[in-house]
Amino acid sequence: MIDLHYWPTPNGQKIVLFLEETSLPYRVVPVNVAKNEQQTDAFRKLSPNGKIPAIIDNAPNGGGGPISIFESGAILVYLAGKSGSFLPVRPDGRAVALQWLFWEVANLGPMSAQQVFFCRRASEAIPFAIERYTQETTRLFGLLDDRLAHSRFLAGDDYSIADMAAFPFVVIHESLNQNLDHFPHIQRWFDLIAARPATQRAYYQAKEINPKAPSLPTSR
Numbered sequence: 001m002i003d004l005h006y007w008p009t010p011n012g013q014k015i016v017l018f019l020e021e022t023s024l025p026y027r028v029v030p031v032n033v034a035k036n037e038q039q040t041d042a043f044r045k046l047s048p049n050g051k052i053p054a055i056i057d058n059a060p061n062g063g064g065g066p067i068s069i070f071e072s073g074a075i076l077v078y079l080a081g082k083s084g085s086f087l088p089v090r091p092d093g094r095a096v097a098l099q100w101l102f103w104e105v106a107n108l109g110p111m112s113a114q115q116v117f118f119c120r121r122a123s124e125a126i127p128f129a130i131e132r133y134t135q136e137t138t139r140l141f142g143l144l145d146d147r148l149a150h151s152r153f154l155a156g157d158d159y160s161i162a163d164m165a166a167f168p169f170v171v172i173h174e175s176l177n178q179n180l181d182h183f184p185h186i187q188r189w190f191d192l193i194a195a196r197p198a199t200q201r202a203y204y205q206a207k208e209i210n211p212k213a214p215s216l217p218t219s220r
């Protein structure tokens, strides 16, 4: 059994997208970031950076005691290894998937978070910060669109953990002031992933945990 300590934000949703695709048994331990539950001593033992998601694998492959992991990218790589799915085995495909996964965790995720913070949460409007993060997010959506113009999914023909990492930030594109009409290849990829039953379950569950969680768009 895997314990998933999360809240249905974009970084949390990445892990539910994975788990809902597989038969790995898991249970959710909600960590309400709106109530700062990610700052408790108990949670920081799992995730010293004080951010969700984190997991505990109570039954690691090969035996041994429980393993706890923080950082969404590390969790996705771990789960792909445990289940033998969604990360190509051949070195060339694997390298491409990891490249786009690392691109997401180092770029799309953090820039989107800053964009939301300065455009929607900050107590004072700081034009320089708003412009900087809006431009960066637009640039990253452009890069994603360009990649998807040449590849069905981020790592090639098959859905992988790289797609699971990027998808939740495209779900919130309106909050990021991005219009998918300008990114037709992202839109094609987005529709493919949004139609997956596992994706639908992941976003249904999100609403049950937090009714204000981002929604998938209704079918087009």
Ligand SMILES: N[C@@H](CCC(=O)N[C@@H](CS)C(=O)NCC(=O)O)C(=O)O
Pocket (backbone or CB within 6 Å): 009, 010, 011, 012, 033, 038, 050, 051, 052, 053, 070, 071, 072, 073, 105, 109, 113
């Ligand atoms: N690099 C981390 C980022 C995680 C992250 O930013 N999580 C957010 C929710 S999406 C969070 O816990 N925010 C609460 C806080 O910053 O205090 C990862 O990929 O797991």
